[in-house]
Every structure is written in C-alpha cells, then in structure tokens.
Amino acid sequence: MTETFALPDNELDSPLALLLDIVATTTRRTREEEREGAETAAADHVYRAYTSTLGAALEDTQWTGYPALGGTEPSAVAYLGAGLWLHHTTTYDTEYSDGGDALALIVPCACGRGYITSHLESEDDLVELLAELHPTGGRAEHGSDTRGRYCASIPARAITP
Numbered sequence: 001m002t003e004t005f006a007l008p009d010n011e012l013d014s015p016l017a018l019l020l021d022i023v024a025t026t027t028r029r030t031r032e033e034e035r036e037g038a039e040t041a042a043a044d045h046v047y048r049a050y051t052s053t054l055g056a057a058l059e060d061t062q063w064t065g066y067p068a069l070g071g072t073e074p075s076a077v078a079y080l081g082a083g084l085w086l087h088h089t090t091t092y093d094t095e096y097s098d099g100g101d102a103l104a105l106i107v108p109c110a111c112g113r114g115y116i117t118s119h120l121e122s123e124d125d126l127v128e129l130l131a132e133l134h135p136t137g138g139r140a141e142h143g144s145d146t147r148g149r150y151c152a153s154i155p156a157r158a159i160t161p
C-alpha cells in the first residue's frame, strides 16, 4: 500500500491522518478478502466441474489469488508444471463464463516467446487439450489457435513461476 501523500510531523494524529489509516486498512482487508475469495472460488469450481482430473491432481492450497486490479475481477492461478498454468476468474459477462466461472489453461508456445490461452468449458475440453499437447511435450503450436490469439498476446515475461 503506497501512501498518497505524507503529512507534516505535527499532524500525525490529525483526523486526516486517522482517516488515511482507516482507508488503508479497509483497502488492505478488501484486497485480502478478494484474494482469498478468488482462491476458494477456483478450488470449488475445479472440485465441482473437473472432479476426476484437476480436482484429483490439484490441492486447494496450490491456488494463488489476486485481488481486483485495474478493472479486472479477482482471479487465481495455479502452476501445473512444465510451464503450464491454470487461470480462474469469476465473471458473469463473457462468452467463456460457465455459470460465473471462467477457467483457462495457459500453455507455453513452441516458439518460446509467449503463451497461448485456451478457455475450458468442460472436463472433456481439458482432456482433449492435454491429449493434443502430449506429442509436443506440453507446448502449444505457434499460431495454430483458431481464434487468432497468437502467443504474442501474452509475452513470456508476463508469467513467471
């Protein structure tokens, strides 16, 4: 939490100082709640909708939550191994949302310069994707995505374990 401005030494117990304190504490609590809520939502979704795959392979504690930032919903990510990630967010207004849950598999591109995001709609989707990745050693084929989202949309440096 960065302070918006510093008060003079003789005003450190002024109403404004107390007010800034209260706001900072509230913001911190809100972020913490969003972070924890995002982790719980992700773990719940995977447990319910991906019971025999992700629900079995992933511990609840492997999700890392992030508060809402810059207009985005709170989200959570889980590292799967070999550079692959899961991303979960709760949203009600995208075509990818599954009853409020949007889950995506993020796979490093074969070219090594970025990642390809695949939105998962079901456990079948995931199984199919993993089967496709099997011969490539867990790398997405560069430029093969039919939605036209090339790996450059997520530079490799944006995601580091």
Ligand SMILES: [Zn+2]
Residues within 6 Å of the ligand: 109, 110, 111, 112, 113, 114, 141, 142, 143, 151, 152
């Ligand atoms: Zn690529």
